[in-house]
Amino acid sequence: MPLSAIALNATLKSSGGGPSSTDRMLSLITAAMAKEDVTTETIRLADFNIKPGVTSDEGEGDEWPGIRQKILDADILILGTPIWMGQPGSISKRVLERMDAFLEETDDQGRMVSYGKVAALAVVGNEDGAHHVSAELYQALNDVGFTLAPNAVAYWVGEAMGGTNFVDLQEIPDAVQKTVDMLARNTVHLATLTAANPFPGEG
Amino acid sequence: MPLSAIALNATLKSSGGGPSSTDRMLSLITAAMAKEDVTTETIRLADFNIKPGVTSDEGEGDEWPGIRQKILDADILILGTPIWMGQPGSISKRVLERMDAFLEETDDQGRMVSYGKVAALAVVGNEDGAHHVSAELYQALNDVGFTLAPNAVAYWVGEAMGGTNFVDLQEIPDAVQKTVDMLARNTVHLATLTAANPFPGEG
Amino acid sequence: MPLSAIALNATLKSSGGGPSSTDRMLSLITAAMAKEDVTTETIRLADFNIKPGVTSDEGEGDEWPGIRQKILDADILILGTPIWMGQPGSISKRVLERMDAFLEETDDQGRMVSYGKVAALAVVGNEDGAHHVSAELYQALNDVGFTLAPNAVAYWVGEAMGGTNFVDLQEIPDAVQKTVDMLARNTVHLATLTAANPFPGEG
Amino acid sequence: MPLSAIALNATLKSSGGGPSSTDRMLSLITAAMAKEDVTTETIRLADFNIKPGVTSDEGEGDEWPGIRQKILDADILILGTPIWMGQPGSISKRVLERMDAFLEETDDQGRMVSYGKVAALAVVGNEDGAHHVSAELYQALNDVGFTLAPNAVAYWVGEAMGGTNFVDLQEIPDAVQKTVDMLARNTVHLATLTAANPFPGEG
Numbered sequence: 001m002p003l004s005a006i007a008l009n010a011t012l013k014s015s016g017g018g019p020s021s022t023d024r025m026l027s028l029i030t031a032a033m034a035k036e037d038v039t040t041e042t043i044r045l046a047d048f049n050i051k052p053g054v055t056s057d058e059g060e061g062d063e064w065p066g067i068r069q070k071i072l073d074a075d076i077l078i079l080g081t082p083i084w085m086g087q088p089g090s091i092s093k094r095v096l097e098r099m100d101a102f103l104e105e106t107d108d109q110g111r112m113v114s115y116g117k118v119a120a121l122a123v124v125g126n127e128d129g130a131h132h133v134s135a136e137l138y139q140a141l142n143d144v145g146f147t148l149a150p151n152a153v154a155y156w157v158g159e160a161m162g163g164t165n166f167v168d169l170q171e172i173p174d175a176v177q178k179t180v181d182m183l184a185r186n187t188v189h190l191a192t193l194t195a196a197n198p199f200p201g202e203g
Numbered sequence: 204m205p206l207s208a209i210a211l212n213a214t215l216k217s218s219g220g221g222p223s224s225t226d227r228m229l230s231l232i233t234a235a236m237a238k239e240d241v242t243t244e245t246i247r248l249a250d251f252n253i254k255p256g257v258t259s260d261e262g263e264g265d266e267w268p269g270i271r272q273k274i275l276d277a278d279i280l281i282l283g284t285p286i287w288m289g290q291p292g293s294i295s296k297r298v299l300e301r302m303d304a305f306l307e308e309t310d311d312q313g314r315m316v317s318y319g320k321v322a323a324l325a326v327v328g329n330e331d332g333a334h335h336v337s338a339e340l341y342q343a344l345n346d347v348g349f350t351l352a353p354n355a356v357a358y359w360v361g362e363a364m365g366g367t368n369f370v371d372l373q374e375i376p377d378a379v380q381k382t383v384d385m386l387a388r389n390t391v392h393l394a395t396l397t398a399a400n401p402f403p404g405e406g
Numbered sequence: 407m408p409l410s411a412i413a414l415n416a417t418l419k420s421s422g423g424g425p426s427s428t429d430r431m432l433s434l435i436t437a438a439m440a441k442e443d444v445t446t447e448t449i450r451l452a453d454f455n456i457k458p459g460v461t462s463d464e465g466e467g468d469e470w471p472g473i474r475q476k477i478l479d480a481d482i483l484i485l486g487t488p489i490w491m492g493q494p495g496s497i498s499k500r501v502l503e504r505m506d507a508f509l510e511e512t513d514d515q516g517r518m519v520s521y522g523k524v525a526a527l528a529v530v531g532n533e534d535g536a537h538h539v540s541a542e543l544y545q546a547l548n549d550v551g552f553t554l555a556p557n558a559v560a561y562w563v564g565e566a567m568g569g570t571n572f573v574d575l576q577e578i579p580d581a582v583q584k585t586v587d588m589l590a591r592n593t594v595h596l597a598t599l600t601a602a603n604p605f606p607g608e609g
Numbered sequence: 610m611p612l613s614a615i616a617l618n619a620t621l622k623s624s625g626g627g628p629s630s631t632d633r634m635l636s637l638i639t640a641a642m643a644k645e646d647v648t649t650e651t652i653r654l655a656d657f658n659i660k661p662g663v664t665s666d667e668g669e670g671d672e673w674p675g676i677r678q679k680i681l682d683a684d685i686l687i688l689g690t691p692i693w694m695g696q697p698g699s700i701s702k703r704v705l706e707r708m709d710a711f712l713e714e715t716d717d718q719g720r721m722v723s724y725g726k727v728a729a730l731a732v733v734g735n736e737d738g739a740h741h742v743s744a745e746l747y748q749a750l751n752d753v754g755f756t757l758a759p760n761a762v763a764y765w766v767g768e769a770m771g772g773t774n775f776v777d778l779q780e781i782p783d784a785v786q787k788t789v790d791m792l793a794r795n796t797v798h799l800a801t802l803t804a805a806n807p808f809p810g811e812g
Contacts, residue, residue: 012255012256012257012300013255013256046255052215052216052249052293052294053215053216054215054287084257084299084300084303085299085300085303085342085343085346085347085740086342086343086346086739086740086741086744087296087299087339087342087343087740088296089296089300090255090293090294090296090297090299090300091255091293093290093291093292093293093296094293096287096288096290097215097287097288097292097293100287100288110584110588112556114556115556127766128737128738128739128740128764128766129737129738129740129741130695130737130769131545131549131694131695131696131737131738131741132545132695132738132740132741132744134545134548135541135542135544135545135695135741136290136541138541138544138545138548138554139288139289139290139537139538139540139541139544139545140288140289140290142540142544142554142556142557142558142559143288143289143537143557144288145556145557146556147553147554147555147556147596148544148548148553148554149553149605150518150520150521150548150551150552150553150605151548151549151551152548153548155737155769156768156769157736157737157768157769158768158769159766159767159768159771159782160739160764160765160766160767160782160784160785161782161784161785161788162768173768173769173770175769175770176769176770178516178608179770181608182516182608185605185606185607185608186605189603189605189606190553190600190605193599193600193603194596194599197595197599199555199556199591199592199595199596200591200595201591202584202587202588202591288537289536289537289538289541290537313787313791315759317759318759330563331534331535331536331537331561331563332534332535332537332538333492333534333566334491334492334493334534334535334538334748334752335492335535335537335538335541335748337748337751338492338538338744338745338747338748339744341744341747341748341751341757342740342741342743342744342747342748345743345747345757345759345760345761345762346740346760348759348760349759350756350757350758350759350799351747351751351756351757352756352808353721353723353724353751353754353755353756353808354751354752354754355751356751358534358566359566360533360534360565360566361565361566362563362564362565362568362579363536363561363562363563363564363579363581363582364579364581364582364585365565376565376566376567378566378567379566379567381719381811382567384811385719385811388808388809388810388811389808392806392808392809393756393803393808396802396803396806397799397802400798400802402758402759402794402795402798402799403794403798404794405787405790405791405794418661418662418663418706419661419662452661458621458622458655458698458699458700459621459622460621460693490663490705490706490709491705491706491709491748491749491752491753492748492749492752493702493705493745493748493749494702495702495706496661496699496700496702496703496705496706497661497699499696499697499698499699499702500699502693502694502696502699503621503693503694503698503699506693506694542696545694545695545696546694546695546696549694549695550694
């Protein structure tokens with residue numbers, strides 16, 4: 001059975017706000033995953049009212065529950081974020097906080113609802129910060145139950161203090177495309193294994 | 204002339220949402236600063252519509268410009284945040300992103316609007332993460348022009364995997380109070396110096 | 407075929423330097439892995455001359471090559487480190503730097519020598535820092551080819567500004583033991599899968 | 610009275626090991642500080658036997674005590690480190706750990722031996738990581754008593770996955786030189802103030 005993925009774009013801009021560098025990187029990843037028979041739905045998080053909080057439903061007007069369900073329905077989560085000040089964007093932090101609720105959402109063998117799902121990252125910025133952003137996201141996602149394949153991030157940043165956007169590059173650098181392909185291969189391979197072989201649980 | 208401070212409470216809860224541990228730590232700091240003749244205004248960020256973005260005014264409905272003005276009117280910025288997943292809360296990240304605009308807001312000698320202001324931190328959580336949260340905030344605040352006195356953070360966290368909130372502690376631990384007093388002394392001392400002796404600029 | 411593990415203890419103390427809190431946590435993990443039929447060898451890194459550098463052999467007197475071979479011979483790497491200043495200890499950083507060489511040590515399908523191996527962490531300190539230490543180590547280990555099962559860290563820290571060592575606790579807290587067991591189950595399950603099903607490579 | 614500075618070069622290479630990119634950035638900073646009448650001594654840390662540990666003297670063969678004394682004799686500490694895996698190099702971590710001892714080395718008013726000293730950073734790498742390295746170093750240095758002027762880091766990194774060394778750049782980019790000059794101006798200005806106006810202490 002082919003796998004499915006959900007891609008969350010945590011750019012600070014809503015859909016009407018112009019082209020997104022994060023979206024470009026996510027598109028490369030979803031194209032590479034399509035070659036591995038994975039179907040991906042991409043969501044622009046800034047288009048939704050995701051309330052601050054650490055529960056799975058923060059009440060009236062909160063649009064997180066629908067996004068959360070899509071994560072639970074997918075085999076793979078791809079989280080894409082811009083870098084600001086060398087750190088993850090605030091919208092990526094918001095959705096990680098909402099996934100903190102997974103810690104309490106376990107089955108009778110102590111396994112979180114996220115167990116068996118594999119996560120991967122897309123990180124872009126004008127300059128500097130991709131490794132640290134991936135560190136923050138790996139840790140938060142691992143804490144809330146996701147599995148990580150080797151080389152689970154595809155990223156691009158320019159030279160120090162540069163101002164070029166990834167979305168404005170005329171060509172995708174070979175090193176980026178190679179990383180994207182590796183990420184897709186590894187992530188899909190691992191997600192296939194974990195989907196077929198659930199983590200054992202404490203029982 | 205006595206100094207003034209602005210305290211930003213980045214708890215995920217708005218004012219109606221119950222007691223805030225971050226607020227308790229901020230209250231300790233503002234009380235200690237009051238002894239040094241500093242007047243502080245505290246703002247609960249979750250009560251305001253602070254739009255995502257990296258400019259100083261993100262348009263209709265954006266309530267950041269008013270908060271930004273209070274920061275520029277004060278000598279000291281106290282940023283308080285809860286820890287989630289060992290990392291800064293998303294609301295603290297949001298306001299740091301908005302201060303990213305300071306990088307372009309310089310006088311004719313290259314000095315940002317924030318130059319001469321001193322920053323301090325209040326960080327609380329059930330468990331683990333205070334040092335890293337202060338690292339993230341120090342770096343972002345330093346990048347956008349703030350000065351840091353030694354021991355610029357007052358923090359509390361419980362034992363690993365604990366569930367106690369700082370707001371529920373019956374007594375303030377001595378070590379916390381000592382840190383708060385040290386933070387207030389150092390920060391006010393340094394802000395007095397930098398307020399009277401502006402950074403020189405490139406001219 | 408049963409799996410094997412190598413545990414690296416990155417305490418700053420050599421074997422003669424007294425009991426190690428990191429060692430206690432590693433012992434819990436290796437005991438839990440033994441129940442899953444995994445045999446572990448534990449190495450105290452401070453007993454060896456691991457030269458600074460980013461190659462696999464830094465020349466005369468360098469004892470890294472022998473440790474590196476043990477990593478390559480094992481299915482699972484358990485990296486244990488104390489927390490200092492809320493950050494990973496310098497000896498854990500040293501061995502991660504030496505593993506940076508894996509980036510160039512690939513087979514003809516672009517797979518690093520570490521591909522298929524699963525990593526897990528033991529992190530201890532008097533207070534604060536375990537989440538961040540795990541973030542730094544996850545990122546570095548993932549960059550150099552390791553796979554991560556969910557909840558790949560077992561940790562303990564005391565209350566803020568506390569001075570108790572993990573090695574001096576009279577009893578292991580239930581939450582710690584539960585985390586250790588979960589880590590062992592998940593890591594061994596995943597390592598069994600990846601050992602039997604190699605990552606595909608670019609060819 | 611003119612100020613003095615100590616620059617610590619935490620490159621992984623000892624003096625015989627070829628040109629150091631970190632050294633080039635430190636040279637720019639010390640030249641800019643010389644214009645402000647600051648005399649700097651630069652030390653290549655890899656040339657010394659700095660033992661692992663968290664005390665000020667780790668016994669026979671430990672060469673940290675001499676370096677520590679130079680730090681205490683100077684008004685300004687410039688810490689330069691290469692980036693490895695997006696993180697601070699292990700030798701910079703080693704010396705920060707040794708400065709952890711400052712936490713206990715206080716006068717009768719609770720002021721560490723480092724109080725009044727101002728720190729600045731030089732950070733270089735082939736690619737990515739300068740912001741995070743500065744975050745780690747700011748936090749550790751602030752914890753152990755150093756003051757930080759705005760824009761306390763001068764850094765350079767190349768484009769994502771690049772392989773160029775800073776020491777091999779034909780020209781220093783304007784943005785780097787501008788940052789170096791700003792760092793020198795701000796750091797020397799603040800160190801002049803704190804040298805003349807000691808932090809008050811708890812008495």
